[in-house]
Amino acid sequence: MDTNVNRAAAPATPLVAIRNLQLEASTARGTAHILRGIDLDIGRGRILGVVGESGSGKSSLASCLLRLLPANISRVGGSVAFDGTELLQLSDAEMASWRGRRVAMIFQDPMTALNPLFTVATHLVDVLRRRYPEISRQDALQRARDALVSVGIADAQLRLAAYPHQLSGGMRQRVMIAMALLVEPDLLVADEPTTALDATVEAQIVDLLEALRRKFSGSIVFISHHLGLVAQLCDDLCVMYGGTVVETGPVAEVLARPRHPYTRALLECELEDDAHEGRLKSIPGEVQDPVKPMTACVFAPRCEHAQAQCLAGVPQPSDVGAGHRATCFRLEEIR
Numbered sequence: 001m002d003t004n005v006n007r008a009a010a011p012a013t014p015l016v017a018i019r020n021l022q023l024e025a026s027t028a029r030g031t032a033h034i035l036r037g038i039d040l041d042i043g044r045g046r047i048l049g050v051v052g053e054s055g056s057g058k059s060s061l062a063s064c065l066l067r068l069l070p071a072n073i074s075r076v077g078g079s080v081a082f083d084g085t086e087l088l089q090l091s092d093a094e095m096a097s098w099r100g101r102r103v104a105m106i107f108q109d110p111m112t113a114l115n116p117l118f119t120v121a122t123h124l125v126d127v128l129r130r131r132y133p134e135i136s137r138q139d140a141l142q143r144a145r146d147a148l149v150s151v152g153i154a155d156a157q158l159r160l161a162a163y164p165h166q167l168s169g170g171m172r173q174r175v176m177i178a179m180a181l182l183v184e185p186d187l188l189v190a191d192e193p194t195t196a197l198d199a200t201v202e203a204q205i206v207d208l209l210e211a212l213r214r215k216f217s218g219s220i221v222f223i224s225h226h227l228g229l230v231a232q233l234c235d236d237l238c239v240m241y242g243g244t245v246v247e248t249g250p251v252a253e254v255l256a257r258p259r260h261p262y263t264r265a266l267l268e269c270e271l272e273d274d275a276h277e278g279r280l281k282s283i284p285g286e287v288q289d290p291v292k293p294m295t296a297c298v299f300a301p302r303c304e305h306a307q308a309q310c311l312a313g314v315p316q317p318s319d320v321g322a323g324h325r326a327t328c329f330r331l332e333e334i335r
């Protein structure tokens, strides 16, 4: 496992500082508390891995960073300060322009970002024209071709004329990565970019992302179910549960000394998963229902260490050293 020893500590001023971020939605069952007060920094030039079970709020966090929120969102509270600009205060027009310049997204399913009616060339040229309105068509096409080559598409000239459905899943994912990189964003958000791919193609895309991280100077948020992948690619780690951040810190530090019982359980699942060749051991119990208000530690109902205090109040994040923070009442006792 690559422990990223050279990238042990994040620089002082983060690119993005998220404070007490809350996201609520109106549903037929009542208000869903999707994010319940997230505090998180995204370091400059660093790759932050976000892990957690399905429903923990990873994609919702990503949608706040791009401010691409579903229609039923009823409240967004707290602060997302991006290089000093409060994203939650920008107008829709300012935010749309921000998305084309400062932040870009790679989705799990490339078809969400690709229009089936347009060729690959049209997609790439369109991104460039929005980013650099003065660019000539000739230059844009040349840069589009170069971008395809840089994501490992050898027959770039041919692929420029292709429509998305004429490409394989892995190829579509490469095109989407090329589109995101043409924006030259300060922040690239990748939401499970390899989950829909088969294992061989997944490995190729991971290799590509590893190669790109050496060229790309911006920060990356990499959302994944796969802790092993995060350990390989990322500098920092954020573990989410029930719309909260339960543990954060440099990835090598958190994986070597996980402090939150949920992180420990996730790591055990991953190890067991390897040992049983794909049969996933899961953590007993169900994830927090977002409609339930938070009056206690969100993980307490599933935590083997839970005691009365864990059910009586909501824990706050504590510093446990080396940029490592965990949100648990019993950090001292369960070392």
Ligand SMILES: Nc1ncnc2c1ncn2[C@@H]1O[C@H](COP(=O)(O)OP(=O)(O)OP(=O)(O)O)[C@@H](O)[C@H]1O
Residues within 6 Å of the ligand: 025, 026, 027, 032, 034, 052, 053, 054, 055, 056, 057, 058, 059, 060, 061, 070, 072, 073, 290
């Ligand atoms: N627009 C919405 N309205 C109501 N509930 C929502 C909405 N969006 C998300 N949720 C709920 O919020 C929780 C977090 O969802 P989210 O998609 O962010 O999780 P996730 O960690 O990305 O999961 P996955 O790993 O399955 O992608 C889930 O319980 C989900 O059902």
Ligand SMILES: [Mg+2]
Residues within 6 Å of the ligand: 058, 059, 060, 191
């Ligand atoms: Mg998701």
